[in-house]
Every structure is written in C-alpha cells, then in structure tokens.
Amino acid sequence: MRIAVITQGVSNVFESIIESGHEVVGIVECSRTREPNSFLKAIGGAFTDVYYSFTSRPLNLKNFSKKLKIPYYYLRKGDNETFQKWMKHLQPDIIVVYSMSHLLKENIFTIPKLGTINLHYSHLPEYRGPSPLFWEYYDYILNPGVTLHYINKGEDTGDIIFQERILISSGDKLEEVVKKLSLTGIKFLLKTMDIIESGDVPRIKQSSTTPTVRARKIKPGEYSELIKWDDWGVERVFHFLSGTPKYHYTLMKKPNLHKLGFTIKILNKEKCNTSGYKVGELYKENSKNFLVCKNGKIYVDVIFSPASFLARIYPYIC
Numbered sequence: 470m471r472i473a474v475i476t477q478g479v480s481n482v483f484e485s486i487i488e489s490g491h492e493v494v495g496i497v498e499c500s501r502t503r504e505p506n507s508f509l510k511a512i513g514g515a516f517t518d519v520y521y522s523f524t525s526r527p528l529n530l531k532n533f534s535k536k537l538k539i540p541y542y543y544l545r546k547g548d549n550e551t552f553q554k555w556m557k558h559l560q561p562d563i564i565v566v567y568s569m570s571h572l573l574k575e576n577i578f579t580i581p582k583l584g585t586i587n588l589h590y591s592h593l594p595e596y597r598g599p600s601p602l603f604w605e606y607y608d609y610i611l612n613p614g615v616t617l618h619y620i621n622k623g624e625d626t627g628d629i630i631f632q633e634r635i636l637i638s639s640g641d642k643l644e645e646v647v648k649k650l651s652l653t654g655i656k657f658l659l660k661t662m663d664i665i666e667s668g669d670v671p672r673i674k675q676s677s678t679t680p681t682v683r684a685r686k687i688k689p690g691e692y693s694e695l696i697k698w699d700d701w702g703v704e705r706v707f708h709f710l711s712g713t714p715k716y717h718y719t720l721m722k723k724p725n726l727h728k729l730g731f732t733i734k735i736l737n738k739e740k741c742n743t744s745g746y747k748v749g750e751l752y753k754e755n756s757k758n759f760l761v762c763k764n765g766k767i768y769v770d771v772i773f774s775p776a777s778f779l780a781r782i783y784p785y786i787c
Contacts, residue, residue, distance in 0.1 A: 470666060473561035473581070475499055475544070477568045479533055481648075482588065485655040486565055487537070491662055495540045495559045497552075498530040499569045546571045556580050563665060565658065566620065570599070578620045583665050585620040587627070588654045590647075591684065592616060592634055594676050597625035598684030602643065606712030607695065608681070609705055611637055615650050617657040619672070624683075628672040631657040639704055640738075643712045692716040698749035703765030707738040710760075710767065720760065721771060722751055733758075733769045740765040 473495040476483050487493055534541035542555055553576050556564075564578065564585040578585035591601035592614025598604075605613045614634045619627035635649050661670055687695065692713070696706060710717065717735070718727035733751075746752065746761040751769070753759075759766040 470583075470662065471560060471562045472662070473497065473556065473559055473564045475564060475566045475569055475573070476530070477570065479530060480567070480651070482567050482651050482655055482658070483530075485659065486662075489659055489662055493537075493539055494561055495542065495556070496530055496534040497542045497544050497556075499544050499571070500546075549574060549576070553577060553580075563662070564620075565662075567654075572624060573620055575622055586630065586658075586661065587618055587620050587625070588658060589616045589618065589625055590614075590650050590654075591625075592632055593618060593625055593629060594679040595681045596684040597679050598686075600686050601684040602646065603687070603713055604682060604684045606643075606709050609639075609708060611639065613637065613646070613650065615653045615657065617654065617661060618675070626675055626677075628674055630661055630670055630672065633657075639708050640711050641708075643714060646712065687716075689716055689719050692719045693749060696749065699763060701762070703738050703740055703762040703767060706760075706762050707735070707767050710735050717769075720751055726771070730773050730775070731771060732774045734772050734774075736768040736770060738765055738767050
C-alpha cells in the first residue's frame with residue numbers, strides 16, 4: 470500500500486509508519502511558521518549539517534526523507550494548488566496525518582482512494598482542536614484518550630476507527646504521557662494500515678457536539694493568567710506545569726532569557742504554609758527557586774535548554 474505522511478517532526482509514530490512494511494511515497498512537513506529569510510535559513514542549514522554529521526538520527530524530516538530517498542514537501546498554510554499537484558503525482562492509497570498545524574483541505578484529503586486518517590490525542594468528540602493535551606492537563610483529566618479517525622471537512626469530526634482511554638497519574642510529565650498515548654496510537658495505525666484495503670476498518674459516526682472546550686492554541690502571554698493560582702492547590706498546579714513545558718519560560722522574572730534558550734525546569738512540590746508570599750510569583754531563597762501556590766511551593770531550576778534553543782531556530786533548519 471502506498472502511504473503519504475503529514476507530520477511536524479521525527480517521532481516514534483512517524484518511524485513506526487516508515488517501518489510498517491508499506492511503501493511510504495511522500496513525507497510532508499507541516500509548518501506553523503512563516504518563510505524564513507535566506508540568511509537565517511543558511512545558518513540553520515549549516516547547523517543541521519554539523520549536527521547530522523555527529524548523529525545517526527536526523528534532526529528533521531527533510532534529512533530523514535533525503536536519507537531514505539522519499540519525496541519531501543514543506544507545507545505552509547495557504548499553499549494549496551501546488552501541494553495538490555504534488556500529492557496527486559504521488560498517487561497515495563492513503564494519507565496518514567499525525568500532528569498538523571492547520572486543517573487539511575478537502576481537495577487534499579479526498580485524493581487517496583482509501584481516505585485520509587488522523588491520530589488525535591483525545592477521546593473524541595472530547596477536546597477537538599490542535600492542542601488537546603494542553604487542555605486535558607488544564608482540566609486535570611487523568612484518563613485522556615487516543616483516537617484514530619477519518620478526516621472530513623470539520624475539525625476532528627470524522628468517523629472514528631479506533632479509540633481508547635489511557636490512565637495517567639497526577640503530575641505525570643508530558644513526555645511520559647505522550648509515550649503512553651503514542652504506543653496505543655501506533656497500535657491503532659498499524660492495525661488500520663494492515664486491514665484498510667480489505668474494507669474491514671470500523672467507521673463510527675461522531676456526535677456533532679462536544680462536551681468540552683475547543684482545544685485551541687494559546688498565546689504565551691495567556692499562560693500564567695490561565696492558571697487559577699487563587700483556586701488551584703499545589704498538586705493541580707504541579708500537574709498542569711508538568712504537562713505544559715513549552716510555556717514555562719513565561720513564568721520567569723526575565724522572560725527575555727528565553728531568547729537565549731533559557732527556561733524553567735519543574736523539580737518537585739511541597740505542601741506548606743505560604744502566607745506572606747504572593748501566589749503565582751517566582752521567588753528565590755537560600756539558592757532555591759520556587760513558585761508559590763495557595764497551599765504550597767513548586768521548586769524549579771532556571772536552566773539552559775538545548776531543546777528550547779533548537780525550537781527557536783527550527784524554522785530555519787528545514
């Protein structure tokens with residue numbers, strides 16, 4: 470079977486598709502960013518070459534596709550007609566989407582004869598939208614789900630193929646939860662790819678309504694304001710912070726440090742009397758940094774993060 474993959478980076482889900490035994494005929498990297506200028510793109514390209522020379526794992530999808538000699542396309546929002554021609558030329562039997570920055574248009578998802586499927590980290594119709602895990606952490610959901618579904622004109626509204634809930638513990642870090650969810654998602658994808666040509670794939674129609682908020686993307690400036698410092702206990706704040714590391718830098722007193730690759734690393738929590746402190750503020754006492762909650766402290770380190778630094782230059786290394 471001929472498969473085209475749309476995603477945002479190299480992941481265990483992506484690699485499982487590559488290793489599935491089916492023919493991957495195209496790799497599409499879906500960008501959230503504007504076109505980089507040529508100077509920064511050149512710097513990023515040089516950085517990639519150096520990085521790739523010291524590791525067997527490609528830094529990005531372009532290197533991965535080049536290594537495997539699979540056609541590659543860098544998709545930007547609004548890039549429709551050219552992309553349609555490129556995808557039609559591939560003649561995929563199915564398109565698999567995992568982590569896409571915007572909705573796929575009908576003229577694309579109707580190209581493959583077997584349809585287009587998407588792996589979504591919620592138990593649909595709950596948390597439709599681009600950031601389900603963020604809002605599941607926000608709402609303190611300890612049984613998030615995984616859903617594999619067909620793509621249609623709506624936002625995560627297509628027929629469900631497989632879905633399952635996954636139990637997690639309060640305070641589980643994002644990478645731990647993603648690993649659990651991805652293992653189930655991989656199981657769903659591999660099973661579907663093996664049986665879809667036979668027509669034995671389930672199709673369960675979704676409810677037109679959702680019981681939860683739309684899982685929208687947030688702006689960094691919203692992050693601290695979203696946390697209900699006066700209402701949430703230290704355990705709930707700790708859980709939310711554990712699942713949203715992308716935004717930790719906004720809690721620093723000097724947020725511009727993020728531009729240099731600095732962020733906050735969450736360490737542990739302590740229930741204690743915090744009278745005399747202002748909730749939501751970052752303090753440093755006795756060489757320890759901590760955020761104040763209404764009934765405790767969350768200890769943190771201010772660190773340089775290579776991942777944070779790479780995230781800033783990533784648009785220029787593709």
